[in-house]
Amino acid sequence: MSKSFTLVVPASSANIGPGFDVLGIGLDLFLTIKASVDSQVDTSSYDSNCHLSYEGDNAQNVPLEASKNLVTNAALYVLRCNGMSLFPLGTRIHVNNPIPLGRGLGSSAAAIVGGIMLANEIGGFGFDKLRLMDYCLMIERHPDNIAAAMLGGFVGSYLNELSEEDQLYKSVPLEYILPKLSTPSDKVLSTQPPKEIGEYLKYDFNPKVKCITIIPQFELSTEKARAVLPESYTKPDIIFNLQRLAILTLALAQDPPNHNLIYNSMKDKIHQPYRASLIPGLENVLASVTPTSDPGLCGICLSGAGPTILCLATDNYETIASKVVSIFKESGVECTWKVLGLAYDGATVEQN
Ligand SMILES: Nc1ncnc2c1ncn2[C@@H]1O[C@H](COP(=O)(O)OP(=O)(O)O)[C@@H](O)[C@H]1O
Ligand SMILES: N[C@@H](CCOP(=O)(O)O)C(=O)O
Numbered sequence: 240m241s242k243s244f245t246l247v248v249p250a251s252s253a254n255i256g257p258g259f260d261v262l263g264i265g266l267d268l269f270l271t272i273k274a275s276v277d278s279q280v281d282t283s284s285y286d287s288n289c290h291l292s293y294e295g296d297n298a299q300n301v302p303l304e305a306s307k308n309l310v311t312n313a314a315l316y317v318l319r320c321n322g323m324s325l326f327p328l329g330t331r332i333h334v335n336n337p338i339p340l341g342r343g344l345g346s347s348a349a350a351i352v353g354g355i356m357l358a359n360e361i362g363g364f365g366f367d368k369l370r371l372m373d374y375c376l377m378i379e380r381h382p383d384n385i386a387a388a389m390l391g392g393f394v395g396s397y398l399n400e401l402s403e404e405d406q407l408y409k410s411v412p413l414e415y416i417l418p419k420l421s422t423p424s425d426k427v428l429s430t431q432p433p434k435e436i437g438e439y440l441k442y443d444f445n446p447k448v449k450c451i452t453i454i455p456q457f458e459l460s461t462e463k464a465r466a467v468l469p470e471s472y473t474k475p476d477i478i479f480n481l482q483r484l485a486i487l488t489l490a491l492a493q494d495p496p497n498h499n500l501i502y503n504s505m506k507d508k509i510h511q512p513y514r515a516s517l518i519p520g521l522e523n524v525l526a527s528v529t530p531t532s533d534p535g536l537c538g539i540c541l542s543g544a545g546p547t548i549l550c551l552a553t554d555n556y557e558t559i560a561s562k563v564v565s566i567f568k569e570s571g572v573e574c575t576w577k578v579l580g581l582a583y584d585g586a587t588v589e590q591n
Contacts (some may be wrong), residue, residue: 241329243275243591244360248353249582250338251345251387252450252549256505256540257480257487263345263387263394265582266450270349271335272310273591274357280329287315289326295336296346309347310334313354314361317374320431321362330361341458343543345384351375352388352586360588368585372439373432384543386439391585393444395488398437405433443492444581448501448537451550453563453576459517464544467513476508483507496553498530498537505538505551518546520570524563533559546572 249265282290289305305311311332318326334353338346355374359366366374368389375385382396487504490497515521521541528550530536535554542549550559560576567574 241275241277241279242360243273245589245591246272246274246353246356246360246586247589248272248349248356248388248586249345249391250579251348251384252343252452252542252547253345253348253381253383253387254507254510254540254543255487255549256507256511256538257483257509258383258395259480259507259509260381260383261395261397261484262488263383263385263396264444264450265387265391265394265585266344266452266579267582268338268344268577268579269582270338270346270353272353272357273333273335274361275329275331275591276327276361277329277331278327280331282326282329282331287311287325288328288330290331291334292332293334293336295334296339301334301336301340309350310354310357313351313375313378314358316378317355317358317364318362320374321358321364323362327361332357339454339547341460342454343459343461343464343541343545343547344452344454345388345543347461348375348379348384348388351378352385356586356588369439370434373434373436376436377432382437382439386437387585389585390439390441392581392583393442393491394439395442396437396439399435401433401436442488445492445494445496446580447494447553448491448496448551449553449556450579450581451552451556451560451563451576452542452579453548453550453560453567453574455518455546455567456573456575457546459544459546461544464514464517467516468510469513472509479506479508491551496537498535498553501537501551502530502539505540507540510544511541514541514545518572520567520572521545521548523570524548524566527566528559528562533562535559 250268253263255262287305386394386396483504537551
């Protein structure tokens with residue numbers, strides 16, 4: 240038996256200012272996974288029967304053992320939930336990843352979505368994208384960039400209130416979801432994830448608005464950037480974000496775009512102020528780049544958990560990016576930048 244296919248999964252920018260853990264945009268920068276299974280090829284000497292290779296960002300530090308790599312480990316989780324403890328003999332996987340790791344551009348979401356889809360194809364399970372989202376959300380437990388990577392475009396999400404029994408499975412620690420091979424198999428592994436963990440809706444997005452991503456040359460793990468957030472918020476701060484969120488989702492679809500409206504509705508009091516302590520220059524960047532000082536700018540925010548800055552703009556991309564780069568430089572932070580459009584289709588699979 241032999242088959243081969245290619246998965247393509249977009250990067251993403253989550254939050255978009257006030258939509259913490261809610262909004263995400265799929266970006267046209269793609270993780271590609273080429274997979275083949277050929278039972279004539281002996282891969283039994285490789286971890287979990289899987290010959291894994293990787294090219295792209297941070298290649299020297301990405302593990303090539305299938306049970307330690309995020310893409311293949313996510314795939315193993317789905318295989319194990321569905322009665323396959325390892326990859327089939329003859330599995331070869333090549334990952335090409337231009338999405339910078341740990342920068343707030345959804346590299347982990349793309350890796351998880353890619354891994355979950357990889358298992359769906361290898362196992363021939365036939366799960367649709369909505370069911371695959373349940374598997375993804377057992378691993379990365381905020382839906383914003385998982386939804387953008389899987390579904391594409393500009394997406395809003397919420398998590399359903401689960402039944403008490405399902406809540407138990409949803410709160411299983413990640414080490415049981417993604418176990419090392421040596422971990423004895425556990426009841427959880429033979430248990431499917433709860434159904435319909437979240438709901439997702441794609442919004443219109445004016446294609447004249449482009450995404451300038453200014454990417455600092457240091458990594459900030461999402462885990463660390465979540466750890467600085469408070470457990471509770473004041474009523475005025477919550478209302479501040481909710482009011483802007485309601486306007487922003489429609490403002491980004493309007494034609495012509497209203498730059499000032501988008502700019503003001505992309506302000507946030509829930510995550511950015513707390514993360515400034517981890518990102519030198521962030522406060523200055525957010526305060527200094529406006530539609531008045533920088534014509535063409537529609538809005539500016541932290542991309543995901545940072546440190547990347549997302550500027551939405553209709554014009555003057557290079558001028559805007561250069562200004563952000565130079566403000567970061569004053570704080571000793573070097574950056575690169577890219578102008579990206581939306582990835583409307585989300586994750587795709589093509590049989591070769
Ligand atoms: N293609 C990939 N292959 C293996 N591991 C990956 C891949 N993409 C992301 N990761 C893992 O996810 C981590 C980054 O996740 P995270 O801290 O959530 O940042 P972000 O998702 O914003 O890039 C990386 O350090 C790496 O461990
Ligand atoms: N809502 C999350 C989004 C994290 O995105 P990432 O691209 O940084 O992984 C958060 O802000 O923590």
